[in-house]
Amino acid sequence: MKKYLGPLSKDNPILVQILGVCSALAVTAQLKPAVVMALSVTIVCACANFIISLIRNTIPPRVRIIVQLLIVSALVIVVDQVLQAVVYDVSKMLSVFVGLIITNCIIMGRLEAFAMSHKPLPSLIDGLMNGLGYGLVLVIVAIFRELLGSGTLWNHPVIPQSFYEAGYLNNGLMILPPMALILVGSLIWIKNSKKSSVK
């Protein structure tokens, strides 16, 4: 069981393996798109892991990347269509980044490293956990960025009006991508300073 909980903290895809950083920077300006993105990646990662694991013995090793890509892209198209139908505004906000889940290194990495050599059920859990580990970082970064950058959470104003009247201002830099990089960097910093095994 411990093995599967790794991605949440010890083997976190973003903070430790430094994978999938691009989308983590791009979609975290607000909490809502970040959560939707996290869920999409989790679903795609879990399902792709499961399917690849089912057919892992029939895939010829030489064309395995192509097969993996095909399955991932099929899943991404499904997710994209569902998002457009259910949460159109968020889907608009995420724009190209839903499509780019195909190239997310976390998914390809888990397929190669885990699903190709494990049974379907463990693969499903592994995909789920990696997606959640990715999502966890996204949500943390997005909470900071939306709270400090726009003064809202999930589009609801959180910072009371009296703060603004007293001279408080929203931090415009938080909405820009550079601050996302600095926040992710700070999380990695905090994580490394806690863990003495990384030297």
Next chain:
Amino acid sequence: MDFFTNLSDKIGKKLEKGRPFHFLYSTYDAIDSFLLTPKEITTNGSHIRDAVDMKRIMITVMIALFPALLFGMWNVGHQHFLSIGEDATIWQSFGYGFLKWLPLVIVTYGSGLLVEAIFAQVRGHQIAEGFFVTGFLIPMIMPPDVPLWIVSVATIFAVLFGKEVFGGTGYNFLNPALLARAFVFFAYPSVISGDAVWISQSADVISGATPLSLVMNGSTSVLPSNWSLFIGTIPGSFGETSKIAILLGAILLIYTQVASWKIMISVIIGGLLTGTIFHATGACPILGWQHLLLGGFLFGAVFMATDPVTATHTQSGKYIYGFLIGAIAIVIRVLNKGYPEGMMLAILLMNIFAPLIDYCVIQLNIRHRKKRILRKKN
């Protein structure tokens, strides 16, 4: 004096290794070496004896900043009384500006030194003197009415992510003072750009546009005379307005060899050349040399671009570095109306490229010498 030395030694003994309060040693050491002389002195071997150490260099820069600062204090008060239409004596203006400057500098030093002290404690370093100049520069490049909490946040950000993350004083590749200003510029644009912020508590009827933003808006007809641009009786932050005071500082810096004249000269040449080209093509209504009198160009050239840590270290690299700063600053000014203060962005950009310039210069030199050796052998 002996009394203080003895007192300090006594306190130092109490904080030696093994004592319960040893963790406070770095703080003690910083205060001790700032007020008295450093304890560790080289005792053997031959070495060059010179009075110049980091503390001396920092103090020289601060002295060089004083003319611009004193003028800036007076000017902030002068602009304030001018805008509300009151007559004021020199001392009233000066006092007003001083009271505007004092809280800024206290907040900057307070928050910056707090971050430095925390890091020095955690890492067991000494607190370096590097922050004294940074903390002195930050209030000089802020608008007079900037909210104090923003200054504090910007200073903490700049010291933390501009300096401490990379290892502290001497390891930073960005100028921390400019980083603080850039942070305010992008995070809280309403307090540092526009026409309303550059005169302290101005009356609403008067437009407080700086001459630079007048040029940006194309209204060159109401531009102050070149003489007042040079003297500095124009709206602006504390340090940047008076070119003559900045030049006084520059003379001191060049005379004491604390700052590189090569960088200063090449920044000015780069700015002049680019400004002239833009004027010749009709993209910019003002003459090339007038750019030097506008905004923070000269202040940046003298005090910011020459920061020995973030500038290039090779001699010919300094010319390239300076020239590109001047050129890019004018390009940003003329082509991007949204960023009138191109000097800040140009210096930060070239700070990032400084190690690359150094690398290229050194590699070229190595190749050049290799060829020379081969020629001699044949």
